[in-house]
Amino acid sequence: MSALSQLYQDVVIDHNRSPRNFGRMQEPDRTAEGYNPLCGDQLILYLRFDPEGYVSEVMFDGSGCAISVASASLMTEYVKGKSVAEVEHLFKCFHGMVTNAVDEPPATVGKLAVLAGVREFPSRVKCATLGWHTLRAALYGDTGHVSTEDKGGE
Amino acid sequence: MTIDVERLREDFPILKREVHGKPLVYLDNAASAQKPRAVLDALDHCYRTEYANVHRGVHTLSERATARYEQARRSVQRFINAASQQEVIFVRGTTEAINLVARSLGDTGLSEWDEILITGMEHHSNIVPWQMLCERTGAALRHAPINDRGELIMEDFYQLLGPRTRLVALTHVSNALGTVNPVRELVAAAHAQGALVLIDGAQAVPHFRVDMQALGCDFYAFSGHKLYGPTGIGVLYGRLEQLQRLRPMQGGGDMISQVTLERSEYAELPHRLEAGTPHIAGVIGLGAAVEYLETLDAAALQDHEQALLEDATTRLQVIPGLRIIGTAQHKCSVISFVVEGMHAHDIGTILDSGGVAVRAGHHCSMPVMQRFGIPATTRAAFAFYNTHAEVEQLVQAIGQAQQLLSGKQQAVS
Numbered sequence: 001m002s003a004l005s006q007l008y009q010d011v012v013i014d015h016n017r018s019p020r021n022f023g024r025m026q027e028p029d030r031t032a033e034g035y036n037p038l039c040g041d042q043l044i045l046y047l048r049f050d051p052e053g054y055v056s057e058v059m060f061d062g063s064g065c066a067i068s069v070a071s072a073s074l075m076t077e078y079v080k081g082k083s084v085a086e087v088e089h090l091f092k093c094f095h096g097m098v099t100n101a102v103d104e105p106p107a108t109v110g111k112l113a114v115l116a117g118v119r120e121f122p123s124r125v126k127c128a129t130l131g132w133h134t135l136r137a138a139l140y141g142d143t144g145h146v147s148t149e150d151k152g153g154e
Numbered sequence: 155m156t157i158d159v160e161r162l163r164e165d166f167p168i169l170k171r172e173v174h175g176k177p178l179v180y181l182d183n184a185a186s187a188q189k190p191r192a193v194l195d196a197l198d199h200c201y202r203t204e205y206a207n208v209h210r211g212v213h214t215l216s217e218r219a220t221a222r223y224e225q226a227r228r229s230v231q232r233f234i235n236a237a238s239q240q241e242v243i244f245v246r247g248t249t250e251a252i253n254l255v256a257r258s259l260g261d262t263g264l265s266e267w268d269e270i271l272i273t274g275m276e277h278h279s280n281i282v283p284w285q286m287l288c289e290r291t292g293a294a295l296r297h298a299p300i301n302d303r304g305e306l307i308m309e310d311f312y313q314l315l316g317p318r319t320r321l322v323a324l325t326h327v328s329n330a331l332g333t334v335n336p337v338r339e340l341v342a343a344a345h346a347q348g349a350l351v352l353i354d355g356a357q358a359v360p361h362f363r364v365d366m367q368a369l370g371c372d373f374y375a376f377s378g379h380k381l382y383g384p385t386g387i388g389v390l391y392g393r394l395e396q397l398q399r400l401r402p403m404q405g406g407g408d409m410i411s412q413v414t415l416e417r418s419e420y421a422e423l424p425h426r427l428e429a430g431t432p433h434i435a436g437v438i439g440l441g442a443a444v445e446y447l448e449t450l451d452a453a454a455l456q457d458h459e460q461a462l463l464e465d466a467t468t469r470l471q472v473i474p475g476l477r478i479i480g481t482a483q484h485k486c487s488v489i490s491f492v493v494e495g496m497h498a499h500d501i502g503t504i505l506d507s508g509g510v511a512v513r514a515g516h517h518c519s520m521p522v523m524q525r526f527g528i529p530a531t532t533r534a535a536f537a538f539y540n541t542h543a544e545v546e547q548l549v550q551a552i553g554q555a556q557q558l559l560s561g562k563q564q565a566v567s
């Protein structure tokens with residue numbers, strides 16, 4: 001498979017065309033906004049916890065490229081029911097995968113492995129991680145704006 | 155008169171390379187243009203055989219380097235038809251040129267009564283320095299809006315222009331929309347109100363010849379790297395009487411005639427505004443770039459670029475879901491577009507895999523994006539070395555991107 005078809009796999013195309021958990025959440029416990037000033041991608045993330053402190057619901061809204069929308073969409077499906085520590089671990093694994101820090105996608109990332117192709121496109125890593133950075137901002141109650149440019153790159 | 159594009163392409167070695175196994179189709183010329191052999195050779199020659207610091211040595215190499223450096227200044231002067239060499243100040247680029255004027259203008263005293271007038275189609279480098287100036291001085295920043303075609307609304311511009319306007323800063327050609335502004339008319343109107351005029355020529359000089367004396371503007375800024383020259387070098391043109399009023403932004407070597415520990419006398423123009431060891435090789439390379447361009451028939455190059463623009467416009471606008479942003483009557487060969495259901499970033503990546511280099515983003519013109527209510531565009535900017543075959547490749551590649559992103563087709567390898 002070419003690098004391009006690795007990047008735009010059917011699952012990615014599908015999640016871009018019909019993103020899951022997309023839209024505005026009523027009465028979220030937390031929200032955060034993420035922004036990628038380089039391409040104008042903008043998303044708002046909504047979060048609810050269950051009484052035990054597990055993530056019970058995640059939704060996102062906004063606009064972006066196929067990679068950022070698909071990544072955020074896949075993420076919302078995958079983190080549901082997880083603890084903050086589990087989400088953090090997952091983020092680290094995912095980040096390692098898309099920044100080429102590991103050879104093989106770790107088993108923990110499961111279905112998110114469809115985004116492994118991003119590693120061949122360094123300029124797109126920020127797209128793939130925008131949703132995640134925003135999610136973490138929401139998790140840690142850091143309700144300001146997250147910008148991909150505040151982090152000194154990926 | 156027609157030009158032999160294939161022969162011109164021979165002058166640009168990089169155009170022979172491949173990207174992802176496909177011949178390079180370089181359509182990101184508005185961001186930066188490729189370099190002809192004449193420029194590469196001049197840089198190489200400078201460092202290999204005639205390199206030393208300028209304006210300070212009595213030895214042979216320093217004299218040679220100084221002569222080349224000042225020859226480049228004369229070449230630029232001729233190229234833009236400035237009245238004197240002293241009116242050509244070498245700076246880092248358009249951005250630095252604009253900042254230099256904005257900084258100096260602040261030093262000469264602006265008050266809350268004063269206004270700076272810009273337009274709604276400026277590059278960030280012709281917005282932010284003025285915002286900073288206004289913050290420092292209390293002066294007000296006004297902007298003349300653009301219409302749906304991406305043209306300056308003249309009535310609004312004239313309405314905003316008045317006795318309070320100290321300076322009008324506007325782009326000659328919009329990098330995001332391709333619009334060519336009627337600068338001569340605007341300069342005359344501004345001068346009639348007693349305002350200074352700075353023109354951002356970054357996107358104009360690569361496309362057509364400009365004539366400072368005919369234009370009559372007070373300042374004109376452009377970058378070498380978009381004009382087929384090296385990076386890190388650009389020009390601030392200023393009318394002599396206006397440059398004489400500018401306070402140097404930087405003090406240091408080369409810009410003084412006399413220094414004691416208490417005070418200094420500044421050197422004459424242009425050196426007064428060129429503190430420190432300049433980008434010697436860059437200046438020499440820029441000189442080589444304009445000398446190269448002078449060997450070509452400017453009108454023929456422009457005709458060719460206009461033909462590419464027309465061809466691309468015709469072909470692109472019939473692609474379903476594609477909308478061209480910037481449909482001014484007078485345009486340079488820059489086409490920004492959006493495609494329904496496709497983000498510019500994805501288009502950029504997919505086109506690149508086919509060897510087609512375009513820009514995707516806001517093009518440092520966020521207010522233009524806001525005006526059109528879009529986050530980003532894809533931009534194809536043609537240089538004279540581009541061909542109609544490359545227009546065809548662009549069109550094909552957009553079709554493939556549409557297929558791929560609609561999920562109708564697997565990516566071809």
Ligand SMILES: Cc1ncc(COP(=O)(O)O)c(C=O)c1O
Nearest residue numbers: 247248249277279329354356377
């Ligand atoms: C219209 C316009 N003005 C100013 C600039 C800034 O030029 P530079 O980055 O070379 O200083 C650019 C280039 O990006 C431009 O297109």
